[in-house]
Amino acid sequence: MKITKNNLRFLPFLLPGMIGVFLFILLPFSDSVRRSFCTAVKGDYIGLKNYETIFHNEAFALAVKNTLRFTAVCLPILIISSFFIAYFLCRLKYIRLIKSSLLFPLAVPTATLVFIWQVLFGDSGYINGILQNMGCESISFLHSGASFYVLVGSYVWKNLGYTVLLWVTGIMSISTSLTDAAKVDGANERQCLFKIILPNLKPTLYTITILSFLNSLKVFREAYLVAGSYPHESIYLLQHLFNNWFVNMELDKIAAAAVCVFAVIFLGIILLQRLWDREEKSI
Amino acid sequence: MKLIKKVMIYILLGVLCIAILYPVALIPILSIQDSDELIKTTVPMLASSDKFVQIDYLPQYPTLGYFKRLLLFTPEFYTVFRNSILTVGAILLFQILVAAPSAWAFAQFGFKGKRLLFNLYVIFMLMPFQVTMLSQYLVLDNLSLMNTRWAIILPAVFSTFPVFLIYRGFSDIPKDILDSARIDGANEWNVLRYIGLPLGKSGVLACIVLCFLDYWNMVEQPLAFIKDKTLFPLSLYLPMLDMSNADMILAASVITLIPAVFVFVIGQNHLEQGIIAAALKE
Numbered sequence: 001m002k003i004t005k006n007n008l009r010f011l012p013f014l015l016p017g018m019i020g021v022f023l024f025i026l027l028p029f030s031d032s033v034r035r036s037f038c039t040a041v042k043g044d045y046i047g048l049k050n051y052e053t054i055f056h057n058e059a060f061a062l063a064v065k066n067t068l069r070f071t072a073v074c075l076p077i078l079i080i081s082s083f084f085i086a087y088f089l090c091r092l093k094y095i096r097l098i099k100s101s102l103l104f105p106l107a108v109p110t111a112t113l114v115f116i117w118q119v120l121f122g123d124s125g126y127i128n129g130i131l132q133n134m135g136c137e138s139i140s141f142l143h144s145g146a147s148f149y150v151l152v153g154s155y156v157w158k159n160l161g162y163t164v165l166l167w168v169t170g171i172m173s174i175s176t177s178l179t180d181a182a183k184v185d186g187a188n189e190r191q192c193l194f195k196i197i198l199p200n201l202k203p204t205l206y207t208i209t210i211l212s213f214l215n216s217l218k219v220f221r222e223a224y225l226v227a228g229s230y231p232h233e234s235i236y237l238l239q240h241l242f243n244n245w246f247v248n249m250e251l252d253k254i255a256a257a258a259v260c261v262f263a264v265i266f267l268g269i270i271l272l273q274r275l276w277d278r279e280e281k282s283i
Numbered sequence: 284m285k286l287i288k289k290v291m292i293y294i295l296l297g298v299l300c301i302a303i304l305y306p307v308a309l310i311p312i313l314s315i316q317d318s319d320e321l322i323k324t325t326v327p328m329l330a331s332s333d334k335f336v337q338i339d340y341l342p343q344y345p346t347l348g349y350f351k352r353l354l355l356f357t358p359e360f361y362t363v364f365r366n367s368i369l370t371v372g373a374i375l376l377f378q379i380l381v382a383a384p385s386a387w388a389f390a391q392f393g394f395k396g397k398r399l400l401f402n403l404y405v406i407f408m409l410m411p412f413q414v415t416m417l418s419q420y421l422v423l424d425n426l427s428l429m430n431t432r433w434a435i436i437l438p439a440v441f442s443t444f445p446v447f448l449i450y451r452g453f454s455d456i457p458k459d460i461l462d463s464a465r466i467d468g469a470n471e472w473n474v475l476r477y478i479g480l481p482l483g484k485s486g487v488l489a490c491i492v493l494c495f496l497d498y499w500n501m502v503e504q505p506l507a508f509i510k511d512k513t514l515f516p517l518s519l520y521l522p523m524l525d526m527s528n529a530d531m532i533l534a535a536s537v538i539t540l541i542p543a544v545f546v547f548v549i550g551q552n553h554l555e556q557g558i559i560a561a562a563l564k565e
Binding site for chain 2 (some may be wrong): 009011013016017018021023026028032033084089091098099100101103106107109110111113114116117118120122124125126128129160162165166169207210215218220221224225226239242243246251254255258265266
């Protein structure tokens with residue numbers, strides 16, 4: 001009798017949160033999975049029709065293409081540049097102020113920057129003024145393909161400190177005795193980096209990849225606040241599409257697309273987790 | 284030679300930091316320029332002008348006039364500011380109240396299905412808003428909470444990210460301390476209240492800082508779930524202002540920035556710990 005009582009002691013702690021999670025996340029999510037196989041209005045079962053519709057949808061194709069392109073461009077830039085900054089930062093003593101400035105963009109609400117983006121990147125903005133003075137053509141940063149790179153820049157700007165911090169933690173966790181021993185044996189700096197530091201950082205790389213990808217979806221804030229629901233087609237992202245479908249109440253499409261995004265992210269996480277586990281076993 | 288190299292690194296990183304801070308620094312600088320000076324920046328932004336934007340980095344005649352006008356004569360700014368404070372405050376409060384006991388259950392008890400449930404929490408913590416958007420809408424619509432403040436607050440309260448962060452803080456507490464309290468006859472709630480929370484506060488504080496910064500900047504949720512503009516938070520109201528009111532936008536931006544910078548400055552250590560904790564493998 002006492003044992004069962006003991007075993008249920010966790011329930012009062014867990015239950016309130018769990019009911020909320022079931023009510024607000026799990027049950028409605030299973031309902032939206034069900035809906036992805038049904039028509040929007042009547043709810044008749046139509047099999048994979050919704051999936052077929054979105055895969056033939058031009059806006060969906062464009063949004064997926066742009067989102068993938070965005071990820072493919074900005075993840076390597078962010079991950080590599082932040083690694084080098086972290087690598088150098090680890091050798092310095094007075095890094096408090098540098099770390100603070102790198103992290104600071106995380107605290108800046110996107111809304112407060114919208115005006116500054118216009119001042120700097122507008123058609124007759126500050127940067128175009130400088131370009132003009134140097135005798136270059138002015139660039140329409142916000143209303144042409146160039147907006148893609150402005151978005152990449154603002155993503156890197158925002159997430160650099162975050163990623164540097166994760167790299168620094170990873171580098172610091174490699175015991176110095178390892179690198180010291182290698183140095184005693186005559187290894188130079190480059191050998192230390194490639195033979196010891198980098199291989200030991202693989203688990204860190206997996207985490208950083210997942211988190212950077214998830215954070216890359218948040219650039220919607222910048223893209224939406226600066227350019228609205230229908231920005232230049234080079235930065236029309238999946239998030240715009242979800243939002244526009246939502247405005248038009250095309251819930252069947254959202255359901256199918258949400259299931260797809262869920263599946264992709266879920267598989268991605270599982271895959272990286274597997275790689276990670278294998279890494280730990282081999283070490 | 285080594286010293287020179289180090290100085291070089293400092294200089295390079297210093298330049299990088301200045302470049303990173305530059306756009307944010309423009310906001311307060313422009314917000315205290317008087318209108319004759321600000322015109323050089325704002326007028327070229329209007330379509331009819333053929334000049335380019337100029338920026339005076341040192342305001343010639345600094346003034347707090349825009350702040351005065353915004354705070355004294357713009358009642359809708361108060362409404363929006365209040366919305367932001369109320370929403371974010373309610374989210375943080377209820378989030379901790381719900382998440383701390385959940386995290387305690389995960390950290391302190393062994394029960395059947397715990398791993399599965401915890402993994403489920405982690406998976407949903409990692410899902411972007413777009414995946415859960417429809418789910419949240421279905422519930423909110425059923426409860427007829429659409430277009431109210433609760434439409435943003437409730438889903439955020441049951442987000443699983445705080446559970447995860449607070450769990451980290453709790454799992455670092457040595458078991459002996461807790462067990463000795465239990466042997467002395469403290470019930471589980473008192474153990475949580477008097478030992479768990481004080482010793483595991485790093486997780487709670489990290490959660491407060493990270494969530495505050497995230498919700499103070501929230502765009503997706505109010506955009507989807509709120510139609511009534513008088514219920515908009517600052518993060519959505521500001522970009523709706525007309526560009527011809529540059530002075531008001533700047534003053535409002537500075538005021539929106541202040542709480543975020545304040546939390547960042549006093550909570551930077553917790554922020555860093557939170558970021559690191561969220562990245563650790565369970």
